Amino acid sequence: MISTLVIFNHKGDILIxxxxxxxxxxxxxxxxGNRVIATKEARERGPVVTVGSAHFVNVPFGDITLVAATKDNANCALIVKFLYKFVDLLRAYLxxxxxxxxxxxxxFxxxxxxxxxxxxxxxxxxxxxxxLKKYITQGSAKNVVDLNDTEQLKKITVAATGATSWRAEGIKYKKNEVYIDVV
Known part of the structure; x- marks a missing residue:
């Protein structure tokens, strides 16, 4: 899928x-970056630019440009959607x-x-x-985990592996039921 992810400034310099x-x-x-971003050619060419055998999917946002590079036959629509979601994520954090x-x-x-x-x-x-804000904090004071506390370690494992945005933690039901329609 994505081989390299880059953030360029408007001059074509690599920031990330x-x-x-x-x-x-x-x-x-x-x-x-020198050939396409610095010359403003990316805005004219569209979101997918092929240079040599590499494909660069770019999304300009203000004075920066997010670029995902791949040499595979990747789903470009998925990559563009990912880049826009990553911009939204950066805005939520910053x-x-x-x-x-x-x-x-x-x-950085x-x-x-x-x-x-x-x-x-x-x-x-x-x-x-x-x-992500549960696991990646902006401050330098992070919660210290006691490696001897097995109950705390179980909660961390369950929270990290079962994290879904549509279901809150700790929901318990009295009956576990599954309905199946047989035709």
Missing amino acids: LRQYRDNIARSEVQAF GGNTLDENQIRKN VLIYELLDEVLDFGYPQIMEADI
Whole structure:
């Protein structure tokens, strides 16, 4: 799916680069930035640009551009949707409606943590801000987990593996029922 995710500024300089596979070199990404982003060609060409054998799916947002690069035959609509959802996620974490170069530079550690959570080997995972805010905090004071407390460790495991945005934690039913229509 996504081999490399990059955030460029309006000059084509790399602000954030996260590689999930090693089939796209940094030089190819930098060439795309110099050739397409810096010359404003990406806005004219559309969201998918092919340079050599690499496909670059880009979404401009203000003075930054989010780019996902792949060499595979990937679903470009899914990648574009992911990039827009990632912009929404960044806005939820960083606050405000605009994203600029200064916000990206100030919060690069947080952005790398988010990228590690939302993409697993280039495949999109959890994109809900409410769920991610439980695990990725902006402050430096994080909750310390007592490794000897097995009850606390069980809660963390269940919360991390069973996290869904449409169902709150701790809901219990008296009867577990399944209805099946047989035709």
